[in-house]
Amino acid sequence: xxxxxxxxxxxxxxxxxxxxxxxxxxxxxxxxxxxxxxxxxxxxxxxxxxxxxxxxxxxxxxxxxxxxxxxxxxxxxxxxxxxxxxxxxxxxxxxxxxxxxxxxxxxxxxxxxxxxxxxxxxxxxxxxxxxxxxxxxxxxxxxx
Numbered sequence: 001x002x003x004x005x006x007x008x009x010x011x012x013x014x015x016x017x018x019x020x021x022x023x024x025x026x027x028x029x030x031x032x033x034x035x036x037x038x039x040x041x042x043x044x045x046x047x048x049x050x051x052x053x054x055x056x057x058x059x060x061x062x063x064x065x066x067x068x069x070x071x072x073x074x075x076x077x078x079x080x081x082x083x084x085x086x087x088x089x090x091x092x093x094x095x096x097x098x099x100x101x102x103x104x105x106x107x108x109x110x111x112x113x114x115x116x117x118x119x120x121x122x123x124x125x126x127x128x129x130x131x132x133x134x135x136x137x138x139x140x141x142x143x144x
Contacts, residue, residue, distance in 0.1 A: 068125060
């Protein structure tokens with residue numbers, strides 16, 4: 001690949017152009033089809049992996065999803081707060097109760113920061129029967 005001179009892209013292959021953009025962006029890359037120097041929604045983009053952090057239930061605040069166990073949500077139960085533990089039968093239980101309280105459900109929420117300031121949301125729900133399900137927020141609803 002020839003050395004990159006800022007602002008001069010003639011003579012580069014598409015792969016070389018992508019490498020240049022990736023090196024410049026680090027957290028994500030796009031192909032600047034119209035040459036305006038910024039990402040536009042009709043331009044192809046890839047996003048690099050990032051860090052996801054466990055967070056409190058989002059509660060539907062501005063820019064955040066609703067809780068999975070909210071009224072009208074996809075779950076028909078309410079989650080217990082706190083850390084999950086398991087009883088002798090291998091079922092989830094509330095470690096704050098003595099003995100470990102059974103017949104409880106849990107939801108753990110995760111958020112990551114993405115390129116261009118967007119957030120990605122995911123969650124893991126665990127039923128009282130021990131069934132786990134992974135959920136993703138698509139911008140308007142939870143899907144799995």
